[in-house]
Amino acid sequence: MADKDPVSIDVAPRSPRFFGRRKGRPLRQSMKRRLDEVLPKLVFDPSVSPNIQFGRHSDCFLEIGFGGGEHLAGLAAAMPDCDFIGAEPYINGVASLLRHIDEQQLGNIRIWPDDVRLILPTIDTASLAGAYIMFPDPWPKRRHAARRILQPALLDQLAKIIRPGGKLVLASDEPTAKSWLLQTAILHFEFVWTARRPADWRQRPADLPETRYMKKADRAERQSSWFQFRRCERYAQTTPKGNPKNMTDKR
């Protein structure tokens, strides 16, 4: 008889598959020390509401895939009255963010050093002021489209946890990724693209710090785009298939 129970295998929650890399070059001693000593104090705890973790009621933002953490640290430094959760499975990137936090003495960041999809279902409805997905891995081949981080199901989760009127910022320099990000978000009825003129997506918004991948794109003379969306003011009731049944927000 087989020693595995097929029923329990079927019903067990599955971790999403992560296709990126979790480790890079060997870390310097100072980076290792921060991972051992500082990270445990700053790890985001999905079982505790962000307000309690940060010890205050504030606008809280999420950055998905913060890479080296330049953008997240820049936001946190520019907005000391807000709090930030950063998710990034690449441990060298986490170590880099810890260095920024240390150097800039930032107290308003919590880190989830893993796949963001593991924590999204745990975050309270309408508890975030916004989310950022900056220069996500483009996965330009059509057969890899399912690997792209922005998917309709992820947007459903973001629509639930971002409060009405909150923002969603997407950016990329890669043509396929730009089209994907824009189309996927435009098609989601709970987000509205706020652009009014080409400069709104062609120029980096003044309040957004540079990211490492943005600088790489600049050096290679690739045009980056920034797409800013607003979470609709009111919730639409959805059918089981996710189609709008009763739109309550006039765009």
Ligand SMILES: C[S@@+](CC[C@H](N)C(=O)[O-])C[C@H]1O[C@@H](n2cnc3c(N)ncnc32)[C@H](O)[C@@H]1O
């Ligand atoms: C191309 S890099 C961009 C990094 C940074 N945002 C920048 O602009 O410099 C994309 C990042 O997203 C991260 N990533 C990919 N899938 C993720 C996921 N499911 N959850 C969190 N981060 C993810 C990768 O590890 C990688 O560091």
